Amino acid sequence: MKLTREKISAILGFKSDDKAKSASNPVEVETQESGMEYEHLIVNYTKEQLAESELRLAEFMKVCIGAYGALVSTVDGHEVVYSLKRDIPPHKISTMNSSLLALGESIARESLQQLCQFVILENSDGRVVSLRINDILMLTCISTKNTNLGMLLSAGRNTADSLAKILQSRTL
Amino acid sequence: MKQIKFIFTGPPGAGKTTAIATISEFPPVSTDVFSTDDLARVKEKTTVAMDFGQITLDNGQKIGLYGTPGQQRYSFMWDILTQGGLGLIILIDNRRSEPLKDLEIYLDSFADFISRTDAVIGVTCSDIKDIPTIDDYQEILQTRGQVFPIFFIDARSKEDVVFLLNSLLTCLELS
Amino acid sequence: MSQRLQIFTSHLSHNNVLTLKVFLGLTKADEVANWEYTDDPDTAAALLIDADSKEGNLQLKDWVRKNNRQVLIAFSNRMEGFPENVLVLPRPLRSAELIPVLRQASKQFLSSFNEKEEQCFSKASQISSLSNEIDVEDKPIRIYRVLEVLYNNKNKIIKVTDRIARIVIFNLERRRYYTTHFSQMEIEDLIASPVSDMQIEELNYEQLARAIQNLKAQDLDAPLWIAALATSNDQLFDGLSLTGSYRLNRWPNLKKLGQDPLHMKLTALVRRGGTINQFTDLLKVPAEDVIGFINACHILNYLEHREEPAMLKKMLDSNKQSNASKRSLFSRIRSRLGI
Numbered sequence: 001m002k003l004t005r006e007k008i009s010a011i012l013g014f015k016s017d018d019k020a021k022s023a024s025n026p027v028e029v030e031t032q033e034s035g036m037e038y039e040h041l042i043v044n045y046t047k048e049q050l051a052e053s054e055l056r057l058a059e060f061m062k063v064c065i066g067a068y069g070a071l072v073s074t075v076d077g078h079e080v081v082y083s084l085k086r087d088i089p090p091h092k093i094s095t096m097n098s099s100l101l102a103l104g105e106s107i108a109r110e111s112l113q114q115l116c117q118f119v120i121l122e123n124s125d126g127r128v129v130s131l132r133i134n135d136i137l138m139l140t141c142i143s144t145k146n147t148n149l150g151m152l153l154s155a156g157r158n159t160a161d162s163l164a165k166i167l168q169s170r171t172l
Numbered sequence: 173m174k175q176i177k178f179i180f181t182g183p184p185g186a187g188k189t190t191a192i193a194t195i196s197e198f199p200p201v202s203t204d205v206f207s208t209d210d211l212a213r214v215k216e217k218t219t220v221a222m223d224f225g226q227i228t229l230d231n232g233q234k235i236g237l238y239g240t241p242g243q244q245r246y247s248f249m250w251d252i253l254t255q256g257g258l259g260l261i262i263l264i265d266n267r268r269s270e271p272l273k274d275l276e277i278y279l280d281s282f283a284d285f286i287s288r289t290d291a292v293i294g295v296t297c298s299d300i301k302d303i304p305t306i307d308d309y310q311e312i313l314q315t316r317g318q319v320f321p322i323f324f325i326d327a328r329s330k331e332d333v334v335f336l337l338n339s340l341l342t343c344l345e346l347s
Numbered sequence: 348m349s350q351r352l353q354i355f356t357s358h359l360s361h362n363n364v365l366t367l368k369v370f371l372g373l374t375k376a377d378e379v380a381n382w383e384y385t386d387d388p389d390t391a392a393a394l395l396i397d398a399d400s401k402e403g404n405l406q407l408k409d410w411v412r413k414n415n416r417q418v419l420i421a422f423s424n425r426m427e428g429f430p431e432n433v434l435v436l437p438r439p440l441r442s443a444e445l446i447p448v449l450r451q452a453s454k455q456f457l458s459s460f461n462e463k464e465e466q467c468f469s470k471a472s473q474i475s476s477l478s479n480e481i482d483v484e485d486k487p488i489r490i491y492r493v494l495e496v497l498y499n500n501k502n503k504i505i506k507v508t509d510r511i512a513r514i515v516i517f518n519l520e521r522r523r524y525y526t527t528h529f530s531q532m533e534i535e536d537l538i539a540s541p542v543s544d545m546q547i548e549e550l551n552y553e554q555l556a557r558a559i560q561n562l563k564a565q566d567l568d569a570p571l572w573i574a575a576l577a578t579s580n581d582q583l584f585d586g587l588s589l590t591g592s593y594r595l596n597r598w599p600n601l602k603k604l605g606q607d608p609l610h611m612k613l614t615a616l617v618r619r620g621g622t623i624n625q626f627t628d629l630l631k632v633p634a635e636d637v638i639g640f641i642n643a644c645h646i647l648n649y650l651e652h653r654e655e656p657a658m659l660k661k662m663l664d665s666n667k668q669s670n671a672s673k674r675s676l677f678s679r680i681r682s683r684l685g686i
Contacts, residue, residue, distance in 0.1 A: 043208050075205040076218050077245055095245045099221040102203035106221075110201060136206050176676070195684065229679040307522075310597045319595055319618045323602045334684050335602060339611065341677045346615040346629075 041078060043136065045167060050081050052166050057083040060159040066126070066146030067155075072163060073098065075138055080167075088142070097130045097140045104130075118153055127152060133160045137167060177236035178337070179254050180223070181282065182263035183274045184242035185215045187296045187327025189223045191263060192237045194330040195337070196225025200239070211243075220246065222253055247281060254282065259340045260291040263327060264309075267297045272304055272312050279316070290343040294325040294336050350380045352453055355391035358403035359422065363440050367395070370442045377446075380453030391417055392456040393449070395436065398423040407433070415510070416459060416543075418452040490541045494574050495585070497538065498646055504555045508546040509537060516550065516558055522571075523564040531570060538574035568647060572604045575643040581635040584642045593641060594620035594651050604643075613640045617650075 045053075057070040061083055071082040073094035082090045097119075104119035121128040126144045129152055133139050141156045180188040192200045203221035211218055223239030238253045240246070254260070262278045264271050275293065279286070295309065302324075309322050321339035325332035354371070356364055367384065374382040385391050394410060397403040398421035410419055411430050419433045426435055434455075436448045493507060502520040513528035515537065524534060537545075550558065575584075583589060595618045601611055609632060616626050617640075626637045644650045 041209050042212050074208040076208055076211075076220055077243075078208060091245070092248075096248060098205065099203070099241070099246065099249055102205055103221045106201050106203050136208050227680075227683055229676075229683050231679065233676075233679070235680060235683075306600055314597055319598050321598045321601075321614075323600060325602075334686060335606070337684060338681065338686050339601075341680060342611045342615045343618075345674060345677050346612060346619070 041074070043074070045080065049166055053081045053163055054083065056159055056162050056166065057081065060141070060155055061085070063155045064141070064143055064147040064152055066144035067141060067152070068144065069093075069140070069142035070159070071097075071140045071142075072133065072167070073138055073140065075101065075132075075136055080137065093140060093142075097128070098138065101130045101132065101138055118156070120149070120153075122149075129153060129156055131156055131160055133164050133167065137163070139163065175234065175236055175256065177238055177257050178259055178261060178340070179238050179240060179257045179285075180261045180263060181240040181250065181278060182242060183265055183268060183278075184211050184218055185268075186242065186263040186265040187294075188239040188242070188263055189219065191261070191294070191327040191333045191336075192223050192225040192239050194328065194333045195227060196237055197227055198225065200225040200237070218243065221249060244277070244281070250281060254285040257285065257289060259289045259344055260286055261336055261340060262291055262293045263325075264293060264295045265297050266295050266304065266324075267301045271295070272308060275309060275312060276316075279318070290340060290347060291320050292336050292340040292343070293320055293322040294327070294332070295322065296325060296327045298324040299326070349378055350453065350457060351383065352380045352392040352456065353383050353385035353387075353390055354393045354395055354449075354452075355385050355388040355417075356395045357388075357406050358397040358400050359395065360397075363397075363422075366440050367445070370440070370445050371449075373442055373446060374449060377450070377453075379450060380457070382449055382453075388417070393418040393420055393452045395420045395422055398425070398429070399438070413510070416456070418456045418459075420448060420452060491543075492538070492574075492578060493540055493542055493545060493547070494538045494571070494578060494646065496542055496547060497571070498584075500549070501648070504550040504552070506548050506550050506558070507537065509540075510544055516555065517567065518555065518564070519567075521564075522567040524567045524570070525559040525562040525564060527562065531565070534565075534570045535573045535577070538570055539578045566603070568600065569603055569605075571646050572599075572643045575646040576639045579635070579639040579642045581638060583638055584645055587641060587645055589623055591652050592620060592622045593617055593644075595644060595649050596651050597649050599644060599647065599649055609636060610640055613637065617641075617644070 053072060057072070060070050061067050068085040069083070069088055071084075071090055071093055072080045073082075073090075074080060075098055077095035077098040079090045079094040084090065100119050100121070101116070105116040108114070108116040117131065119130045126142065127149065129141045129143075131139055131141075139156060139160045141152060141159075143152050147155075180192055182188055189200060189202055189204070201224040203219055203223070204217040205220050206212070207215055207218045219239060219241045221241065223237075225237035225239075227235045227237070229235065238257070240250050240253050260282055262275070262282075264275050264278075268274060279291075282291070293309070295306070306322060306324060313320060313322065321336070321343065323332075323336070323339075325336060327333065354367075356367065359367070364384075371382045371384055374380065380392075382393075388394060394417045396407045396410070396419070398407050407419065407421055407429075410417075411433065420436050421429050421433050422436045422438065422440070423429075424438050426437065429435060432455075434448050434452055437444055497505060497517055497519060500519060505517045505519065506514065507517065508514050513526075515524055515526040515529055515534060517524045526534070529537065595614065598618070599610070599614055601607070601614065604610070609630070612630055613626060613636075616629060621629075623634060623637050623641065627634045630637075641650065
């Protein structure tokens, strides 16, 4: 049987109304490699880690009034845990922002600058900010212009630092 | 002046970054990050945006060499990178479990770009696993009604990569 | 019409050779054959040996054993004691005796040549029915080569033994060959050789399995390709026509077939489809180069016949309008890559 992330969530009884989901837990997800997709994550987070991460994301959303999305994903584009107040595709956002962060870091290197702190997408009615948590994880924060940029960056950095401590992973 | 570019694509681990590095005049700018899924058992790192290399012609014109991410969830990057491209180099890893299927996936995914330009196919790692044979790949192309240059190559060999590019240039020249 | 034939000598004295050369001039007016002297025994129709010398006698015996197509003439004081097919030229060398012997030799050589051609045709018929119908009576004598046997027996297993008992087995279904006797270059020569020099038989899979134990399978594509190019002689192979249109159904693996730049261009062009004239015009190359390429693709089953005039016209028009700056760009890219 192929276990999709949605099925796992249903099995584990996560609520769907706040759209806060965990995409990974100690249950092994066996999928067949189809085409170019490798879906079996080799990083392992416990239910407790994920639950605590969700809480941190919820705190972030409270601090930043205009924030309507916060995603933790792997640097190679797999969503891990997220909190979304709007109908945003977490999988796409995780994948695309992984590209953006990697590009930003490459540009920094080529510009002879040190570690990339944030990649900021400044849009007419909001912002998307991506930043690293650790070697394999990143945080994406999505907000309207109701939260000022400084607050978004500061809260985002604090959240990432907390998540770095929570999500020290074991590799399977 | 509009940038001229060639696009290298193929599944993860096929040798795209390596192939670009053999001919680029500088080490390719890469966007490799640690793999966190099954791919990690094959490759420690994976490209998540693009590889970028370049060659400069005698008149100063730059030719971009772009490598796409291999995994299909990055197909949005495939669309971005192929814009304005001159032609496609598909690298297939013969060690994978279904390389013939891989080829079909890339031919389908880039069908529109290929129809406007052209493509060549290099099959890597045949020294490790020599089946499917080139004839097997040719059969697949024939059933699809397509004819493309297809060879076993070593992505580390400049001679092989240049041979692929020369085949592509010849196709583009005489189209 | 008088045939032009050559004679080689072995162990004759210098004086006798000079005399022979003078006497050969007397055959110019002969209605059967006009003889010339040669230093190459392989091209000779007759071999004249001094059978009275010890070495000459041994040489004669060796040639008798080899049973080649040449007529053997023993120059000797003895009239008897020679094998049946060996002609005798008595000593001393006189034109009155030489001319009749040469006449007999020419008749013997020409009749055995025709016999062997007929044997080859019937041999090939035993193996399979040939797709090409060759009317031997109407057409001039045509050399039927091993290459054509292989092409006409696709998906079969063919064993070929040459004059000196060297063996190669061709598995045409998988396009492989097996041998311990031949190098690749010798395989190319063998494939290009006339069948009259070979013994050819079909094997089944059991026989193949027994025969190829401990033998490594070798790729047949390159020898077939090279032999086809070498034997084209500006002529299309049977079944192909100058006015037909051709299209490739797969890209030849030029990496192992020689990497000829012209072949790469021809491949790109023939992939689109067209006639030989069109390919020749577009690339500005001699027609024989295109013919050789078409023959080689045909032998490897890469070719389809197509009749699509609209497509051919479109190809021509688009090429005429092709951007000069694009060609210049590609030329600079090639130069930069060292091509």
